[in-house]
Amino acid sequence: MADALPEMPTFPMARATGCPFDPSPELGRRLEEAPVSRVRLWDGSTPWMVTRHADVRALLADPRVSVDVTQPGFPHTNAVSKARDAHMKTLMQMDAPEHTAQRRLLTSDFTIKRMEALRPRIQRIVDDLIDEMLAGPNPVDLVEAFALPVPSLVICELLGSPYTARDLFHRVSRTLVMDEPDPEQAMAASQELNAYLEELVDKKNAEPSDDVFSRLAVEQYRTGAMTRREIATVGQLLLVAGHDTTANMIALGTTALLAHPDQLSAVRDGGDPALVTNAAEELLRYLSITHTEARRVAREDLEIGGRLIRKGDGIIAVKSIANRDPSAFPDPETLDVRREARHHVAFGFGAHQCLGQPLARVELQVVYSTLYRRIPTLALAVPLEQLTFKENAVFYGVRELPVTW
Amino acid sequence: MKITIDQHACIGSGQCVLASPEVFDQRDADGIVVLLQDSPEPGLQEDVWEASRICPALAITLTPS
Ligand code: HEM
Ligand code: SF4
Numbered sequence: 001m002a003d004a005l006p007e008m009p010t011f012p013m014a015r016a017t018g019c020p021f022d023p024s025p026e027l028g029r030r031l032e033e034a035p036v037s038r039v040r041l042w043d044g045s046t047p048w049m050v051t052r053h054a055d056v057r058a059l060l061a062d063p064r065v066s067v068d069v070t071q072p073g074f075p076h077t078n079a080v081s082k083a084r085d086a087h088m089k090t091l092m093q094m095d096a097p098e099h100t101a102q103r104r105l106l107t108s109d110f111t112i113k114r115m116e117a118l119r120p121r122i123q124r125i126v127d128d129l130i131d132e133m134l135a136g137p138n139p140v141d142l143v144e145a146f147a148l149p150v151p152s153l154v155i156c157e158l159l160g161s162p163y164t165a166r167d168l169f170h171r172v173s174r175t176l177v178m179d180e181p182d183p184e185q186a187m188a189a190s191q192e193l194n195a196y197l198e199e200l201v202d203k204k205n206a207e208p209s210d211d212v213f214s215r216l217a218v219e220q221y222r223t224g225a226m227t228r229r230e231i232a233t234v235g236q237l238l239l240v241a242g243h244d245t246t247a248n249m250i251a252l253g254t255t256a257l258l259a260h261p262d263q264l265s266a267v268r269d270g271g272d273p274a275l276v277t278n279a280a281e282e283l284l285r286y287l288s289i290t291h292t293e294a295r296r297v298a299r300e301d302l303e304i305g306g307r308l309i310r311k312g313d314g315i316i317a318v319k320s321i322a323n324r325d326p327s328a329f330p331d332p333e334t335l336d337v338r339r340e341a342r343h344h345v346a347f348g349f350g351a352h353q354c355l356g357q358p359l360a361r362v363e364l365q366v367v368y369s370t371l372y373r374r375i376p377t378l379a380l381a382v383p384l385e386q387l388t389f390k391e392n393a394v395f396y397g398v399r400e401l402p403v404t405w
Numbered sequence: 406m407k408i409t410i411d412q413h414a415c416i417g418s419g420q421c422v423l424a425s426p427e428v429f430d431q432r433d434a435d436g437i438v439v440l441l442q443d444s445p446e447p448g449l450q451e452d453v454w455e456a457s458r459i460c461p462a463l464a465i466t467l468t469p470s
Contacts, residue, residue, distance in 0.1 A: 060461075061461070061462070061463050100416075103416060103417075104417070104435050104436075104437075107416070107417030107435050107436030107437070108417075108433065108434055108435050108436050110417070110419070110436065111417070111419055111422075111431045111433070111436045112419040112422045112423060112431060113431065113433070115419075342424070342455070342459055343458060343459050347461075348461070349461050350461055350462070351416050351461075351462060353416065353418055353461035353462075357418065358418075358419050358423075361423075
């Protein structure tokens with residue numbers, strides 16, 4: 001009943017206490033009883049929260065909503081992200097037509113064809129890391145030993161950077177997506193990364209190879225269309241958007257499978273690549289790790305789910321609860337790797353839907369089809385209840401995952 | 406079934422290629438969608454329908470023919 005709901009809940013809301021994979025029960029109640037309603041943020045502002053799967057899709061595909069973070073009504077995540085947005089504009093903060101042009105500079109690097117061509121190299125990275133892990137201490141923290149190095153090395157491949165940059169990427173990404181990032185540390189990390197990436201542009205300009213930075217160096221830097229700094233910013237965006245997200249999907253996805261042994265054995269013993277592909281989609285849906293959700297501001301008056309949203313109002317599209325909407329996913333609380341889940345919104349929807357999703361998919365498919373097959377006895381080294389989770393981080397995940405085999 | 410695509414709206418996500426590789430492809434230069442055929446046989450139509458449903462840019466329109 002609507003009158004049983006608190007007038008204006010604060011956002012984000014505390015996650016479920018029992019199951020580490022479930023979103024806030026309050027979100028579930030809003031989905032049923034007040035699917036488009038206002039919430040209160042850290043700075044006292046009161047944007048709209050949109051929860052239904054159909055409404056989230058309609059909203060994110062609507063050209064009347066904007067990602068312009070300089071609008072006073074834009075719902076910022078916290079003071080640090082607000083400050084960072086003010087000085088770093090990436091395609092995530094651009095509307096069409098600027099966004100369209102910027103994004104098209106990069107889409108050729110993420111086609112399905114190119115990602116399939118990368119697959120053998122990603123398989124190699126994953127196999128080598130598993131070899132290293134098996135030769136090392138047992139038990140081990142899977143986050144440090146495997147989940148973080150996979151995307152660090154894949155980003156090296158993508159940008160055409162030597163693997164020695166792995167530690168730099170790992171460290172910088174960690175600083176930038178911490179629970180409560182320290183603004184000065186974040187700024188310093190971002191500068192160190194930019195310096196490295198600008199140098200890489202010069203190296204690629206002198207000696208191009210087959211990677212994103214070589215292409216940008218030759219097509220954009222050499223022709224004067226982009227500066228070194230602009231290309232470095234693209235590199236930073238790919239790192240920040242692609243590193244911790246993938247790492248969390250690897251570690252949290254493994255935690256979820258270990259907690260659901262029947263699902264794990266379906267993935268491990270099925271020997272069916274189509275089932276692994278499906279499992280990756282279902283884990284993306286079920287875990288919905290982008291905790292900050294998708295944030296927008298209305299550029300014009302618009303109606304969503306029967307509510308009038310005024311020009312200038314902030315809007316948060318809550319993908320995590322949209323991915324648990326029973327009208328889109330029957331029995332949504334159940335992890336079922338065989339279900340048809342491809343229409344989830346874990347990568348967003350509309351013009352800003354994840355640029356790296358074809359890459360993320362290949363990474364997750366390779367990991368989920370390899371890790372459990374190569375280490376069939378993989379098990380938690382501590383009880384599930386002892387694991388701690390990143391309740392307040394930009395991307396949800398498990399802090400440490402001690403495993404044994 | 407007749408398919409039309411909107412290459413201006415397309416964001417090159419490749420979702421259609423994953424759902425229905427017989428019907429959709431991407432340009433190498435910028436990842437934008439191209440149609441391999443615009444009137445797919447009945448056996449392919451379920452996949453095409455799925456592609457149009459998951460296209461994030463609402464760039465695929467299906468009309469009965
Ligand atoms: C499983 C891993 C990943 C998840 C769950 C994820 C999720 C997302 C989501 C939800 C958005 C949309 C944000 C919004 O609408 O406000 C997004 C955008 C983006 N992602 Fe990912 N992502 C992942 C991996 C990656 C990877 C591997 C890369 C690149 C190497 C990447 C690059 C980007 C970029 C550049 C954008 C901005 C696109 C735009 O604004 O047009 N992501 N991602
Ligand atoms: S799914 Fe839509 S946006 Fe993505 S490539 Fe196909 S037509 Fe373009």
